[in-house]
Amino acid sequence: MTTHLTHWGAFEAISDGERLTAVRPWRGDPEPMPLIENVASAQHHPARITQPHVRRGWLEHGPGAPGRGSDPYVPVSWERATDLLAGELRRVYERHGAEAVYGGSYGWASAGRFHHAQSQVHRFLNCLGGYVRHVNSYSMGTSTVLLPHILGDLYEMITHATSKDVLAEHAELVVAFGGLSPKNVAVTPGGVSRHHGRGWIASARARGCRFVSISPLRDDIGDEARAEWIAPRPGSDAALMLAVAQVLDAEGLADKSFLDRYTVGFDRFARYLRGSDDGVVKDPRWAASITGVPAERITALAREMAAARTFVTVSWSLQRARYGEQPVWLGVVLAAMLGRIGLPGGGFGHGYGSAGNVGEPARRLSVPRFPQGENPVRTYIPVARIADMLLNPGGEYEYDGRRLVYPDIRLIYWCGGNPFHHHQDLARLREAFARPETIVVHDPFWTATTRCADIVLPATMTIERDDFGAGDNDRLFFPMPALTRPAGQARDDYAILSEVAEKLGVGKEFTEGRTTMEWLRHLYGEWRTTQAASGDAGVTIPGFEEFWAADGFELPVSDPGQVVFADFRADPDRHPLATPSGRIEIFSETIESFGYPDCPGHPIWLEPEEWLGSAAAQRFPLQLIANQPRTKLHSQLDVGAHSQSAKVHGREPVRIHPSEAAARGLREGDVVRIVNDRGSCLAGLMLSEALAPGIAQLSTGAWYDPDPADPSFCRHGNPNVLTADRPSSSLSQGCTGQLCLVQIEPYTGEVPELSVSGPPPTV
Ligand SMILES: Nc1nc2c(c(=O)[nH]1)N[C@H]1C(S)=C(S)[C@@H](COP(=O)(O)OP(=O)(O)OC[C@H]3O[C@@H](n4cnc5c(=O)[nH]c(N)nc54)[C@H](O)[C@@H]3O)O[C@H]1N2
Numbered sequence: 001m002t003t004h005l006t007h008w009g010a011f012e013a014i015s016d017g018e019r020l021t022a023v024r025p026w027r028g029d030p031e032p033m034p035l036i037e038n039v040a041s042a043q044h045h046p047a048r049i050t051q052p053h054v055r056r057g058w059l060e061h062g063p064g065a066p067g068r069g070s071d072p073y074v075p076v077s078w079e080r081a082t083d084l085l086a087g088e089l090r091r092v093y094e095r096h097g098a099e100a101v102y103g104g105s106y107g108w109a110s111a112g113r114f115h116h117a118q119s120q121v122h123r124f125l126n127c128l129g130g131y132v133r134h135v136n137s138y139s140m141g142t143s144t145v146l147l148p149h150i151l152g153d154l155y156e157m158i159t160h161a162t163s164k165d166v167l168a169e170h171a172e173l174v175v176a177f178g179g180l181s182p183k184n185v186a187v188t189p190g191g192v193s194r195h196h197g198r199g200w201i202a203s204a205r206a207r208g209c210r211f212v213s214i215s216p217l218r219d220d221i222g223d224e225a226r227a228e229w230i231a232p233r234p235g236s237d238a239a240l241m242l243a244v245a246q247v248l249d250a251e252g253l254a255d256k257s258f259l260d261r262y263t264v265g266f267d268r269f270a271r272y273l274r275g276s277d278d279g280v281v282k283d284p285r286w287a288a289s290i291t292g293v294p295a296e297r298i299t300a301l302a303r304e305m306a307a308a309r310t311f312v313t314v315s316w317s318l319q320r321a322r323y324g325e326q327p328v329w330l331g332v333v334l335a336a337m338l339g340r341i342g343l344p345g346g347g348f349g350h351g352y353g354s355a356g357n358v359g360e361p362a363r364r365l366s367v368p369r370f371p372q373g374e375n376p377v378r379t380y381i382p383v384a385r386i387a388d389m390l391l392n393p394g395g396e397y398e399y400d401g402r403r404l405v406y407p408d409i410r411l412i413y414w415c416g417g418n419p420f421h422h423h424q425d426l427a428r429l430r431e432a433f434a435r436p437e438t439i440v441v442h443d444p445f446w447t448a449t450t451r452c453a454d455i456v457l458p459a460t461m462t463i464e465r466d467d468f469g470a471g472d473n474d475r476l477f478f479p480m481p482a483l484t485r486p487a488g489q490a491r492d493d494y495a496i497l498s499e500v501a502e503k504l505g506v507g508k509e510f511t512e513g514r515t516t517m518e519w520l521r522h523l524y525g526e527w528r529t530t531q532a533a534s535g536d537a538g539v540t541i542p543g544f545e546e547f548w549a550a551d552g553f554e555l556p557v558s559d560p561g562q563v564v565f566a567d568f569r570a571d572p573d574r575h576p577l578a579t580p581s582g583r584i585e586i587f588s589e590t591i592e593s594f595g596y597p598d599c600p601g602h603p604i605w606l607e608p609e610e611w612l613g614s615a616a617a618q619r620f621p622l623q624l625i626a627n628q629p630r631t632k633l634h635s636q637l638d639v640g641a642h643s644q645s646a647k648v649h650g651r652e653p654v655r656i657h658p659s660e661a662a663a664r665g666l667r668e669g670d671v672v673r674i675v676n677d678r679g680s681c682l683a684g685l686m687l688s689e690a691l692a693p694g695i696a697q698l699s700t701g702a703w704y705d706p707d708p709a710d711p712s713f714c715r716h717g718n719p720n721v722l723t724a725d726r727p728s729s730s731l732s733q734g735c736t737g738q739l740c741l742v743q744i745e746p747y748t749g750e751v752p753e754l755s756v757s758g759p760p761p762t763v
């Protein structure tokens, strides 16, 4: 058995050289995950791309020819494909310059430090003169802009977040907005060895710590928490939090000395809470009418939070929504009012239910990375503005106090991401993707994005190549020797880019003359030397041969008992935050100075366009939660066995409360149509009392399978035909894919065949 690493866990496998014949969880994993089953079953699926392809219209009529998304593909040799690609890159760089190339290429790609697809393509494009990049992520696009203004260092909140073991030992009450989702914490960017998502909750519970999960889904927290469930209307958490703050303020429960010493701007915020200027006191009665949570429960919750050592955590989902800054900022404000920031078991956390690395102690050692070179192009977009950019070249927009201009993109180069998975309003994205002259995609699979590309190059999966890997804050650094040969003619991104670089005369710059194994040895050797020279490794690092032959190298951590902001609490003058005031900013003069009505200088309640309290809910009375999928990572390996096992008539499952089904004459197992003004999709109906009435939950990840006549209708169940391409705010321009309003209807037509379960038509 050989060990292998994925973003969702490590596994041991036996291979016959062609495929994996047995897979079992890595023996060190206390909470193994069934997602590992997707890998072997997807490898030779008919949706695997087995050779290079070029879209017929592009091949016959040249760059810019219409027909993207409907043309058949022409299989070509590697020689032909790389010739065409090199020629087109030369044309675009010569005629339009690097500002015309979008190489942002957002996406999670795969575990493995060397073959990380984005690093590969970025290095390659840098050798050609650079590219328009993206900033931030779909994950935390809103917090990434907000938190530096109010807490300073974002990295601090993730890498140095209070350890889960510290919470298990010291917290008395955990109030989790968005829950502590067991499915999400199974995943860590870059890989996870020992899953630690549930054990700490069970230990805390056994010690008497109480959990309150504030979320539309009861199963956003595991049974081991025996949590109280409070289900406010989605999108209304800011109102609930304001009312908790109002009770703390009005009843004298706020920690005044903490607020004085460690924060700025409470007074400005308090005027809003007390209604000093607008005459509206943000009390529990006010919040009850917005959130649907009884006023008495809100008042009691505030008192419980003040009486115990309370940890407030806000999941990333709350900021992947309109005005998503507000609940995150208010989570910080509540924790500040409770005065326990910087103490073990108290304070504020962000994402303890979102990813496995949050609350794992920081490592003493970094891990090697493939250098990307320098990008001389200064133009960038906040990542979720991709469709806006393509549709409005030259258009101006606001971002974090700046006025930016969209570039005029002629060529898109995508490796390791799936925009037709991750972006909102896919019919609009289809329009946007019709604009550039050329789209190049590398992927192992015929995803919806490869089906919209002009040049399609088949990439290997991790099990088909040599690499090494370790996830963020994960403690194991694994060698990842190839387990099988590549499927079909698939090649590593590195091999593909090396060949094209050679044809463009920058081969030497890109490869530095190294093969993959030479790179692995080189990167490892350099890393080992640097760590040894720093004298701080705290461990002897084996030589490459020993590392490569073994089963993972244990990386030491700095402080297993890490508590975020402990230094700041101990001495805020010597350890100020990286904010303008050096303190926690409850009121931010910087944000106020931008003058954005959709994100003023202190947190407030702003009513989103699409929530159960809005006028639009008359026509679309269900709030769709488009959250992360349980059976896969995003769209990855959706054709795999574990993901397929959850489908209903081949469609993605949508869950609603039984009362909502009864009201529509629907039954479990029905194929239904989910609809709003932007689009519609089919899904398979599941009934559950784990959802509040008024809620529908359709996770992301089903491969977009548009009706040939109507790109706004997905036959498979991708919620992004329904979500809106609206930014969180002018401040952060983040993704808001989590929530939208819909109606669910019976589907009476013939259930159509899916086209994404095989390759597109070829000629
Ligand atoms: N409605 C809604 N939409 C959302 C979200 C939401 O909450 N709601 N969440 C958002 C979030 S947080 C995220 S992070 C995004 C995720 O969006 P993405 O990261 O774009 O999604 P993935 O499915 O991980 O896409 C990775 C792609 O890379 C391919 N790939 C894997 N390994 C390799 C490789 O080695 N080389 C190459 N060339 N390709 C490879 C995979 O086959 C897959 O097609 O989705 C966002 N979209």
Ligand SMILES: Nc1nc2c(c(=O)[nH]1)N[C@H]1C(S)=C(S)[C@@H](COP(=O)(O)OP(=O)(O)OC[C@H]3O[C@@H](n4cnc5c(=O)[nH]c(N)nc54)[C@H](O)[C@@H]3O)O[C@H]1N2
Pocket: 138, 139, 140, 177, 178, 179, 181, 183, 184, 185, 186, 187, 214, 215, 216, 217, 220, 233, 234, 235, 236, 237, 315, 316, 317, 318, 320, 321, 353, 354, 355, 625, 626, 627, 628, 629, 630, 631, 632, 633, 634, 738, 739
């Ligand atoms: N299995 C699996 N795990 C994953 C991923 C995956 O694709 N699959 N993706 C990974 C990635 S890239 C990321 S960024 C993280 C994302 O981590 P999150 O953003 O935290 O994850 P989600 O599952 O989208 O949302 C968590 C829960 O938030 C709740 N929620 C939604 N809206 C509201 C609201 O307005 N108020 C409240 N109180 N709750 C709300 C929903 O019920 C939802 O189930 O997950 C990571 N983990």
Ligand SMILES: [Mo]
Pocket: 138, 139, 140
């Ligand atoms: Mo994400």
